[in-house]
Amino acid sequence: MISTFFYNLLAGYLPPILAEIGSVVGVFIVGTIIVLNIPLLLGWVDRKLSGRIQSRYGPVYTGPFGLLQNVADVIKLLGKRFITNQSIDKLIYDFIPIALSVLAALMIFVIPLGSPGLILVSIPYNLLFIYIFLALSPLLVLLAGWGQNNKYAMLSGFRGAAQITAYELTLLMALISIGILAGSYDISSIVNSQHTIWNAAYLPITLVLFVIASLAITERAPFDVPEASQELQAGWKIEYSGIRYGLFFIAEYVRLLVVSMLIVYLFFGGWNGVYLPDYAWFWIKTTVVTLFMMSLRWVYNRPRIDQLIDIGFKWLLPLSVINLIAVGFIAVY
Numbered sequence: 001m002i003s004t005f006f007y008n009l010l011a012g013y014l015p016p017i018l019a020e021i022g023s024v025v026g027v028f029i030v031g032t033i034i035v036l037n038i039p040l041l042l043g044w045v046d047r048k049l050s051g052r053i054q055s056r057y058g059p060v061y062t063g064p065f066g067l068l069q070n071v072a073d074v075i076k077l078l079g080k081r082f083i084t085n086q087s088i089d090k091l092i093y094d095f096i097p098i099a100l101s102v103l104a105a106l107m108i109f110v111i112p113l114g115s116p117g118l119i120l121v122s123i124p125y126n127l128l129f130i131y132i133f134l135a136l137s138p139l140l141v142l143l144a145g146w147g148q149n150n151k152y153a154m155l156s157g158f159r160g161a162a163q164i165t166a167y168e169l170t171l172l173m174a175l176i177s178i179g180i181l182a183g184s185y186d187i188s189s190i191v192n193s194q195h196t197i198w199n200a201a202y203l204p205i206t207l208v209l210f211v212i213a214s215l216a217i218t219e220r221a222p223f224d225v226p227e228a229s230q231e232l233q234a235g236w237k238i239e240y241s242g243i244r245y246g247l248f249f250i251a252e253y254v255r256l257l258v259v260s261m262l263i264v265y266l267f268f269g270g271w272n273g274v275y276l277p278d279y280a281w282f283w284i285k286t287t288v289v290t291l292f293m294m295s296l297r298w299v300y301n302r303p304r305i306d307q308l309i310d311i312g313f314k315w316l317l318p319l320s321v322i323n324l325i326a327v328g329f330i331a332v333y
Contacts, residue, residue, distance in 0.1 A: 002026075002119065003023045003024070003026075003027045003121060003122075004023075006022060006027060010022040010026075027109070027121065031105065031109050032105070034108055035105045035108055038108075038253050038254050039253040039254070043070040043253060044069065044070055045291070046253075047069070048066070050297070053298045077242055078246075080241055085149065085239065088239065089147040089148075089149070091147075093144075093239070096140055097247035099140055100137055101248075103133045103137055104251040104254035106133055107258045109121045110130065112187055112270075114279030114282040115271050115279045118279065125186060127178075127187055127190070127262075128175075134171075134255065134258075134259075135164070135168055135171075137251070138160045138163065138164035139161070139164070142160055142161045143157070148236070150238055153237075153238050159226040160236065162305065163223070163312075164217060166216070167216035167316065169317055170212075170213040170312065171214060173320040173321065174206050174209045174210040175210075177203060178190060178206065178266050180327055180328060181330065181331055190270075191265055191270030191272065198268050198269045199266060199267045199268075202330075205319070206323055207263075207267045210263065210267070211263065211293075215259075216312070218252070218255045220256060220259075220296075221296065221302065222296060222297065222300040222301060222302045223308065225302060256290065256294075257286075257290065261286055264285040264289055268285050
């Protein structure tokens, strides 16, 4: 565990209490660096992949292969003025970007980063904590829509609430199915239970349900109905600018990476593999899954809000209940 590493490193030079404080500070610094670099890297990959799918180059001018384009965008956002209407709820308006980015960062702190020892903060049942952090984000979107006092933002917030209601139970039942089969809600235990065969072979329906529901929970296209720019002028982000707007992109890409990591951990054996080190296998699998999740944005059309709700309640939810019952029978017999 990374916090234990920092504590052992400092314990030889400092009293125990100072070593403990130093380990907390070290974990915070490492976690912050990781979180801030995720959107810079994934944003570049997303742009280049989008360009290739659409038969164009993507960013090419700023830095080698356009690698510094997102850095330039961050600098630009830092220099922008904050322009908003005068009737916003200022407390909510300022709180939401920080809260969304902090929730996303907390998931990075409690999820293993490629092997059992590469984890910033070790807590029991970390899978359930990650689910809670994912489930809270769309509720903050509803609050953001209300706080901006804008009809487009408010409608977007209602859409976000409807979307989470339709897909959150499906995501929860998929996680329960995995927990029942593995006998634990700890990610390391779930990975160890797939040492001989991956859960994707046992539970292909659960995998499909999890992928669709996670896309809806994270509002990743084609399930970005709450912020559909063609209908809602950027939706619940419409009144945001500058670095506040940039914090939303940090949260978006961190959630995308966490969901991809969860798919690898829960269904594709995590760090299990042969010949290569554990962390190498994990990041190879995660890269493939992340590219797949990104490519869906340009492959499928966005459904209408009524179609989205119908898919969630009429198809995925009943199927997830049947799947949960079937997994229960498999685990018992």
